[in-house]
Amino acid sequence: MGLILEAKNINKHFYKPKDFHVLKDISFGIEAGEFVSIMGKSGSGKSTLLYILSTMDTDYSGSLFLNGGLITGKEHQELSRIRNKNIGFVFQFHYLLSEFSVLENVMLPAKKLAEKSYDEIEHDALEKLNMLHIGHLATKKASRISGGEKQRVAIARALINNPTILMGDEPTGNLDSFNAENVFQIFKQLKEEQALSLLVVTHDGDFAKRTDRIIQMEDGRIVHQ
Amino acid sequence: MINWKVILEIAKTHLVTKKKSTITATLGVTFGIGAYITLVSFMTGLNELLDDLILNQTPHIHIYNEIKPSEKQPITLIENLDGAFNVVHSVKPKQGQRKIHNALPILNYLRNDENVRGATPQLQVQIFYLSGSIELGGNLVGVDIMEEVRLSNIRDNIVEGSPEALKNSENGILLGAGLAKKMSLSVDDRVQVSTAEGNIFPLKIVGIYQSGIAEIDNIQSFAKLKTVQRVLGEAENYVTDINIKLFQISQAEQMANRLERQFDIEAVDINEANAQFETGSNIRNLITYAVSVTLLIVAGFGIYNILNMLIYEKMKDIAILKATGFSGRDVKYIFMSQAIIIGFIGGVLGLCIGFLLSKLIDGAPFETEALPTITTYPVNYKLGYYMIGFFFALLSTIIAGYLPSRKAGRIDPVQIIRGT
Numbered sequence: 001m002g003l004i005l006e007a008k009n010i011n012k013h014f015y016k017p018k019d020f021h022v023l024k025d026i027s028f029g030i031e032a033g034e035f036v037s038i039m040g041k042s043g044s045g046k047s048t049l050l051y052i053l054s055t056m057d058t059d060y061s062g063s064l065f066l067n068g069g070l071i072t073g074k075e076h077q078e079l080s081r082i083r084n085k086n087i088g089f090v091f092q093f094h095y096l097l098s099e100f101s102v103l104e105n106v107m108l109p110a111k112k113l114a115e116k117s118y119d120e121i122e123h124d125a126l127e128k129l130n131m132l133h134i135g136h137l138a139t140k141k142a143s144r145i146s147g148g149e150k151q152r153v154a155i156a157r158a159l160i161n162n163p164t165i166l167m168g169d170e171p172t173g174n175l176d177s178f179n180a181e182n183v184f185q186i187f188k189q190l191k192e193e194q195a196l197s198l199l200v201v202t203h204d205g206d207f208a209k210r211t212d213r214i215i216q217m218e219d220g221r222i223v224h225q
Numbered sequence: 226m227i228n229w230k231v232i233l234e235i236a237k238t239h240l241v242t243k244k245k246s247t248i249t250a251t252l253g254v255t256f257g258i259g260a261y262i263t264l265v266s267f268m269t270g271l272n273e274l275l276d277d278l279i280l281n282q283t284p285h286i287h288i289y290n291e292i293k294p295s296e297k298q299p300i301t302l303i304e305n306l307d308g309a310f311n312v313v314h315s316v317k318p319k320q321g322q323r324k325i326h327n328a329l330p331i332l333n334y335l336r337n338d339e340n341v342r343g344a345t346p347q348l349q350v351q352i353f354y355l356s357g358s359i360e361l362g363g364n365l366v367g368v369d370i371m372e373e374v375r376l377s378n379i380r381d382n383i384v385e386g387s388p389e390a391l392k393n394s395e396n397g398i399l400l401g402a403g404l405a406k407k408m409s410l411s412v413d414d415r416v417q418v419s420t421a422e423g424n425i426f427p428l429k430i431v432g433i434y435q436s437g438i439a440e441i442d443n444i445q446s447f448a449k450l451k452t453v454q455r456v457l458g459e460a461e462n463y464v465t466d467i468n469i470k471l472f473q474i475s476q477a478e479q480m481a482n483r484l485e486r487q488f489d490i491e492a493v494d495i496n497e498a499n500a501q502f503e504t505g506s507n508i509r510n511l512i513t514y515a516v517s518v519t520l521l522i523v524a525g526f527g528i529y530n531i532l533n534m535l536i537y538e539k540m541k542d543i544a545i546l547k548a549t550g551f552s553g554r555d556v557k558y559i560f561m562s563q564a565i566i567i568g569f570i571g572g573v574l575g576l577c578i579g580f581l582l583s584k585l586i587d588g589a590p591f592e593t594e595a596l597p598t599i600t601t602y603p604v605n606y607k608l609g610y611y612m613i614g615f616f617f618a619l620l621s622t623i624i625a626g627y628l629p630s631r632k633a634g635r636i637d638p639v640q641i642i643r644g645t
Contacts, residue, residue, distance in 0.1 A: 051639045056548060077552050084550020091642055095545045099242040109549040111231040157549065169642070 002068065003029035004165055004197045010052060010062035012045075022048050023060070024220040030165065033195035035187065037208040040217035046201045047169055049217070053199065054087055054167050055079045067164060084113050088158025090168040095154065096142035102129070102153050103138040110160045121160075128156040132186060148179030155186060159196075166190065168200040172207060184210065232555060235546075236562040243535060247567065250531040254571025254622060255578060257524035258614045261517035262579020265610045267586055268513040270603035272506050277378065282436065283495055284377075284468030285477045288325065288484060291491040295319045328464035331488055340471055340480065345372040347466040348453045354446075355417040355425065356408040363404065363444035365418060367453030376470045379434075379447075386412050386432025396452055398428040402435035403443035418456065426456050521617050524571075525625040532564060532629040543633055544641035557634030564626020565619065572618025576611050 006029040014020040022045045030036050040046040051057040053064065055071060058079070063072045071082060083089075096105045106125040110116060116124070129135045132152045137145055142153065151171060158166055166187075172180035184207055190196045200211070208214050216224040240247045294316045300306065325331065328346060335344035348367035353360040370388045373379045380388055383399060391397045400416060410416055412430055419425045428448065435442055448456075454463055471477055477494035484492040496503070536543070543556055551559075587604040 047643060051643070054548070057639045077554065080547070080550050080552035080555070083548070089548050091548075095541060095548075095642070097542050097545060099238050108231070108235075108546075111234075112228055112550050112555070114228050114231075161550075 002032065003065070004032050004034075004067060005030045005053060005199070006065040007049075007053065008063045008065070010049070010060055010064070012048060012052065012057075012060040022220050023052070026062070026220075026222060028215060028222060028225060030197050030199055032164075032197055033191060035191045035198045035212045036200070036215060037211040037213070038199070038201045038215045038217060039203070039205070039208050044217040045220040046217045050167060050169055050199070050201045054089060055083050084109055085161055086164045088155075088161070088163040088166040090151070090154050090158050090166065090171040092170040092173040096150055096157075098141070098143035100142055101138070102134070102140050102142055102145065105142050105153060106157045106160055109157060113161050125156070125160060128159050129153070132156050148175055148182065151175060151179065151183055152186070155183070159190070163196075165197040165199060168198070168202075170202055170204075171200060172202065172204060180204070180207070228555075229558075232558050233562055235559050236566065239535065239539070239559070240563055240566060246531045246535065250528050250567045251571040251574065253524040253527035254568055254618050255574040257517075257520040257621070258572050258575025258618045259578035259582065260520050261617065262576060262610060262614050263582040263586070264517055265513055265614075266579070266583040266604045266606060267602065268509055269607070269610070270605040272509055273605055274599065274603040276506065278437065280474075280495070282377065285471045285474055285495050286469040286481045286484065287493045288331070288467040288469065288488075289465060289491050290321065290323055290325055292318045292321070292323075323465050324459075324463045325465065325467060325490065327488075328467065329462050332464075332467060335467070335469060340473065340476055342470040342472050343372060343376040344467055344469045345369050345376060346450060346464040347468060348450055348457075348459075348463060349465050350453060350457060351421055352456075353419045354404055354408065355419055356410075360419070361404065361407065363401070363446065365398070365453055365456070366445060366447050367450040368447055369450055370447070376468075382434055382436050383432045384435045386430075388432070390431040391447070391449060394429060394431050395449075396426070396428050397431035397448065398452075399432040399434040399447040400430050401442045401445050402433050403439060404446065405430070405433050407443070420456060424456070424458070428452070517617075521621045525621040528564060528567060528622050528625040529629060532560060532626055533632075535563075536560060536629050536633045539633075540636065540641050543636050544638035547636070547638040548642065553634035556636070557630045560630035560633045561623070561626050564622045564630065568619045568622025568626075571622070572615045575618060576614055579611075579614065580606075 008027050010023055010026040011021070012023040014022055026049060038046045038050065048057070052060050055064075055066075056079075058076075063070060065071065066082065066086060071079065074082070096102075097108070100108070103122070103125055106128060107118075107121050110121040110124065111118070126135060126138060129138055132155060134149055134152050134156070137149060137153070142150070145153070151174075155166075155171075168187075172183050175183065187198055187200070188210075191198055198211075200207075202208055213225060215222055298311075298313050298316065300311050300313060332344055332346055335341050346369060350365050350367070352363060352365045354363055355361075370379075370391050374388045384402065386399065388399075391399055398416065398418075400410060405411065408416065410430055412432060414430050415427050416430055417425055417427050434445070434447060436445075450464075451461070454461060457463065469480075471480065474495065478496055481492040481494035481497070484490065546556055546559075547553070583604045583606065586602045589602050590600060591602040592600060
């Protein structure tokens, strides 16, 4: 199977407050249907790497390929579209739009993509919510559901456009063990049933151990994968 | 590719969930525009009133024979004194007649000119009004009354009686209001006038004329041209003044110059006669616009502040939108459309409030001796001002919304999400 995501010689510096070489020559790839976790101490550059891979951070050198195509150096407008269509993202702090209902939150990225009619999008969104066993929350305001539920809504939103890869920045970091386990099971299920590629940054050793591959980072370098 | 439907949906949700600040921002625009409309309507109404007061009483071009000394004294005609320095003492005005030479052909010529809306002959004469043994000095103006009605607002100034009554009476007079009061006369009474030569004529009062300018009302009366000619014992071509109204007031100066040369006559155009008057109008307009623009700038700052605050509150939302595939431009448009929606709604409400306030002012009683025909404050309901007001509302909100929106569009989602 080919590589879904490939990074070649990624280097990044922080210039403030002083020059700091965060990422040093990072090269690796993720295959289709692979569940990869990135581990490392705080400051090892793992989150920084994730945001470069997510196309949100464009201030780096090296090259990044998604589905075999080079995405380094593309216009912001285009990157937004790639992110919209191909990358699902789950954050540590759920980050739902609190003024919108759960269903609207899930539908938004698809409405932006505008490849389907609103009826189809609503149908898909409900399907994703049901798959994550939170269909009954659809009409609730995003600010009125629990933390574990929020994280599942965020996953549903990440999946709405059927992305090629799902990225998570410590998606279980802010959850209790029950909900964390729940999220892990969802990820595993997505990998097994839909052959989705997953890339998750985590502090949680137990979580990482059960993934297909662990990328260990230290001081801006990959020390083990 | 911009997906307006989603952008507007998000903008709407932001506005609806932040009702308080939305309403505050909208009211800022509403009051700005409302005040602008009220101010402009009232000020231009007042301007127009004052304009009319002067313009309608003043012909665009006034033709008359001026009494003045000859420019060339006889001595200049002596050839062998060329280049010499001549001094003539006690120069007297040239002996001449007051009437305009060839008045009727000139009138005819003017009436056939395509720029001229109308030309009316007048015969102004100094007379005395007799009231018992008292003689009141004044003047009597002989006019072609129906032409005057067509070309000026004289009908508004006839407070009792009518111009038709004058037209139908051979020896009628429209007596000045001040004169009528002084002599305790009213319509249907008779007044005797005496010419400078001492001929006395009884005239019947068919109406009272009140221009609102006391100096005029105390001395001036109107009668038919023929009546005055008869009082003076002059022929039908005896006319001292010709008043011309043009279609385009801007042509007055040029035409006055031409007529002066063509007919060897004195012709004064309205701008020459009322130069100070236009300055007043311009300054009033300037003040109106200065105040209005200030109001709108204040409203604009209100919008700027509120959008700025909104964007700080929505930092996380903006980061999420960007992370899930909305571009910087989309985010910018989301906030711009909020500003425009605020401007649109605030603008429309402002126009309504402005209209209602104008109505209120329009209905407020305003009675003054000086302006007999005016009973309420003058208000101008020109559609153009409403369009300018609405355009201003949108323009100020777009400018006020642009900077915060651009900032929102440039927010780096990574910084927000990582909390750095």
